[in-house]
Amino acid sequence: MNKCTDSEIQEMLPDLLHRALADDARQRVEAHLASCESCREEMEILRTVKSAAVFAPSIDVDRVVRQIPPYKAIIPGIEAPAWHRPVQWLVAAAATLIIIVGGSMLATRHNARVERSVRIDTLEPRVVDNSNASLPPKWAPVDSQQPIRRGARALARAHALALAADVDGLSDRSLVQLMNEMDRFDALPSAEPDPVISVDSGDSL
Amino acid sequence: MTPSPEGRPEETDMELINRWKAGDTRAATRLVGRHSQALARFAASAGEWQGIEELVQDTFVRAFASLDSFRGESTLRTWLFTIERRLMLDRRRAERRSRETVPVHESDQVSEYGALDGLIAEEAQERVRKSLEALSPTQREVFTLRVQQGLSYKEIAEVVGSTEGAARVHYHNALTTVKEFLRDE
Incomplete structure (x- = not known):
């Protein structure tokens, strides 16, 4: 027996079994079956499989219907039972509280971080390009109007030492000048205006 | 609306659903009678x-409790099959869990179809039963939904949570297995 290659007809065989085909399609499939042994055999298998489903027990319809609860329409907006509403309010209140507390904590942390960074900024020596001066561009003139801050001197010294690696690039004259200026740091008055390390070409510091 | 055997026009599932929602319990009886078998x-x-009867009952209780979510995009029967x-x-998962905790006796280890032996009279049906047993669970579902229930591939895909193409492949593989099994018998 040759295997049928008309897949379109084969697809329709279960529909023919369930009388789900339109008249023209049904006539086409039936005409094909008359001449195709392979499809007739397949149809016979499908019939047997369909009839084999009869072993299912019969269902007591009334018994099933008795278990079905009466219909309760769900109307949008009022479908939540009365006991359910306080729970919803509690959940909403908890969510609001979490948002407020969390937000304020984040804001506090952020402000503290900003304040700290501002403080550090003001303590750091400013390094600017001072191309007009005869000194290397790393040193800026002191702004005498800057507020004095505690610990500025120690920090300035540390920065000056930290810059030691760059000292190689200085000329002998600049180096001598820098050493002189560093010696004078300790002699600075306590009301020194700015922690900025500054080397001026003039005498005043 | 198709005519009933008595000549009266047969009400559609949606019409019966609306009647049940309006308080007509006879509509529920008609719907259960139409789809329970x-x-x-x-x-x-x-x-x-x-x-099986409890399963069918649970299906209807669940379905009627959530009929507002049934939009009529598929047929009611397809929706019921899905539920x-x-x-x-769920049952099989629960059984598997209980099997893990409760020791299984030799006599309990029968196949799912074994208990149906007494119910199947004809030899041809027995052969079909055995051939279906050779299929994978998904193939069996797809094959029986197509052949025994007459569902389209689109509807089968909805029931088993797959695609039309996958359902088609499962059907053809199942048919090949069943054919070979029946030829070899």
Whole structure:
């Protein structure tokens, strides 16, 4: 027996079994079956499989219907039972509280971080390009109007030492000048205006 | 609306649903009567051999409790099959869990179809039963939904949570297996 290659007809065989085909399609499939042994055999298998489903027990319809609860329409907006509403309010209140507390904590942390960074900024020596001066561009003139801050001197010294690696690039004259200026740091008055390390070409510091 | 055997026009599922919502309990009886045997057959062919009536009942209770979510985009029967299939999967999971904790006796180790032996009279049906047993669970579901229930591939895909293409492939593989099994017998 040759295997049928008309897949379109084969697809329709279960529909023919369930009388789900339109008249023209049904006539086409039936005409094909008359001449195709392979499809007739397949149809016979499908019939047997369909009839084999009869072993299912019969269902007591009334018994099933008795278990079905009466219909309760769900109307949008009022479908939540009365006991359910306080729970919803509690959940909403908890969510609001979490948002407020969390937000304020984040804001506090952020402000503290900003304040700290501002403080550090003001303590750091400013390094600017001072191309007009005869000194290397790393040193800026002191702004005498800057507020004095505690610990500025120690920090300035540390920065000056930290810059030691760059000292190689200085000329002998600049180096001598820098050493002189560093010696004078300790002699600075306590009301020194700015922690900025500054080397001026003039005498005043 | 198709005519009923008595000549009266047959009400559609949606019309019956609306009547039930309006308080007509007879509409529920009509709906259950219309679909309960198909659900029982699907359960049986899917391998359920105990408590089919309870399964069908649970399916209807669930379905009627959530009828507002049924939009009529598929047929009611397809929707019912989907609910029933989920219940069957839940049952099997629960059985698997209980099997892990309760020791299984030799006599309990029968196949899902074994208990149906007394129910199947004809030899041809027995052969079909055995051939279906050779299929994978998904192939069996797809094959029986197509052949025994007459569902389209689109509807089958909805029930088993797959695609039309996958359902088609499962059907053809199942048919090949069943054919070979029946030829070899």
